[in-house]
């Protein structure tokens with residue numbers, strides 16, 4: 001028996017092709033090879049390589065005689081290191097310390113390629129980011145053909161793939177899943193995965209790992225689009241599939257958002273009276289800085305100042321939307337000279353947006369204008385435009401829905417209800433909000449932390465198109481044009497800080513409102529959020545959009561008993577989907593009361609489940 005030895009630099013194309021390609025292979029020398037028997041895996045712990053053996057029958061045709069030579073080929077490749085930490089796809093993909101993610105990302109590359117095959121060769125997105133988390137972390141998430149989050153049906157498979165204990169079980173898992181899902185692995189179909197990353201230093205090598213994973217599926221190609229914001233990647237994926245623009249790029253994104261922004265500005269009545277002054281944007285030392293710079297130039301927008309764009313500071317360190325929203329303080333690089341100026345903060349991958357102003361002599365404290373208030377501004381504007389456009393005589397009444405989570409400030413929900421809007425709650429995580437928002441003609445969703453967008457149904461867009469051209473009254477025509485421009489400006493795939501920021505700016509200019517006027521829409525109830533480290537956060541099971549704890553038994557009664565002591569008190573606890581903690585949220589009439597309620601409930605969680613309480 002002939003034995004050959006091939007040392008691969010990685011578990012990659014050559015190896016997996018053998019698995020997934022047709023069992024008969026014609027080699028360039030004119031011989032035919034047929035894989036006869038199963039594979040044998042061997043983990044060589046000294047070299048940290050995995051060895052794989054295939055039994056092959058080689059048929060060589062020569063002058064009408066066929067010689068059959070049994071042989072074996074041994075492959076050796078570095079064992080993808082898998083951390084002992086159990087990874088969970090969670091609400092935002094896999095996130096962990098970047099040093100342990102190489103193998104996970106490789107595997108998710110395979111998954112993304114399979115997803116493309118499953119969806120008939122549609123373009124799938126793969127984003128390397130850990131959003132607002134620290135710079136040494138990283139993560140990976142997958143975007144489906146419509147640019148939305150990976151379908152929830154595939155999450156269990158993503159978990160199993162990421163946690164497969166060794167290459168053998170990984171390959172088995174993939175083979176079983178492909179069979180179950182009827183995914184062709186014989187190279188008869190093409191697959192495309194678009195790869196993007198944020199500015200984290202670990203991003204480049206993780207993109208390489210993802211590419212290796214993608215290429216190990218026969219017929220799959222990975223296209224690297226470099227450093228982009230998370231929403232840009234989702235937008236491009238959607239444009240390539242849904243909008244039939246197979247070559248859609250970042251440039252198209254910039255063109256579309258800037259054109260629709262200009263359109264909204266051009267439609268402002270009595271524009272000259274509406275100067276709203278300067279805007280300063282904190283870009284979390286992340287990818288948003290360079291992208292906003294492009295928009296600033298494209299729009300010739302002199303009234304915007306870009307700060308924390310990453311030249312000096314550390315990503316997300318005392319900067320960015322998450323820090324500003326959770327700690328309610330000004331980000332680094334902002335201070336007393338900025339009092340009275342409208343300020344905004346993006347997060348590290350630019351899918352969250354909050355606004356704020358600095359409190360004079362307030363020791364770095366701010367007036368926060370959070371996702372709930374952005375949602376309220378958008379809802380108000382949409383409602384105004386719709387009321388210009390429709391009246392009760394219209395046979396078609398677009399259904400508007402507003403989607404929030406339990407973290408939405410109670411005052412915002414009350415305000416939205418007063419506007420006559422239909423408000424629905426979902427569990428935390430944009431995939432839930434996004435899904436719910438799709439049920440309406442206009443679905444507006446936001447998390448308090450600043451992630452959100454507005455979704456428009458096809459039916460509504462068709463109706464709007466008709467109104468734009470057939471409406472006789474100029475006022476109505478303009479309202480239709482404004483709504484149309486909003487649908488082009490605001491990202492239809494995911495929450496997007498850059499397009500959200502442009503929409504806020506356009507609406508404030510339209511209304512002629514200062515940020516203070518906007519903030520006066522309603523007054524937030526004081527709130528406090530805490531994190532509790534516990535032994536096992538999955539021991540907490542919630543229901544009713546995460547507002548009630550079902551397990552462990554008894555804890556909900558104790559939380560309720562504490563909450564009722566505080567006027568306008570509201571409190572809930574839930575396990576985080578992205579961190580190993582249980583989160584506590586409390587709201588009450590005064591800040592002291594909210595702090596006290598949150599602290600006592602955190603202690604309760606600690607008593608029931610944990611080891612210690614921390615911020």
Ligand SMILES: CC(=O)N[C@H]1[C@@H](OP(=O)(O)O)O[C@H](CO)[C@@H](O)[C@@H]1O
Pocket residue numbers: 091092131407428429430447449451575576577578579583
């Ligand atoms: C209280 C809070 O801000 N939770 C965030 C956070 O989820 P947790 O499941 O709470 O860790 O990260 C998610 C992903 O970015 C985001 O969707 C969500 O709103």
Ligand SMILES: [Mg+2]
Pocket residue numbers: 131132347348349350351352
């Ligand atoms: Mg983010």
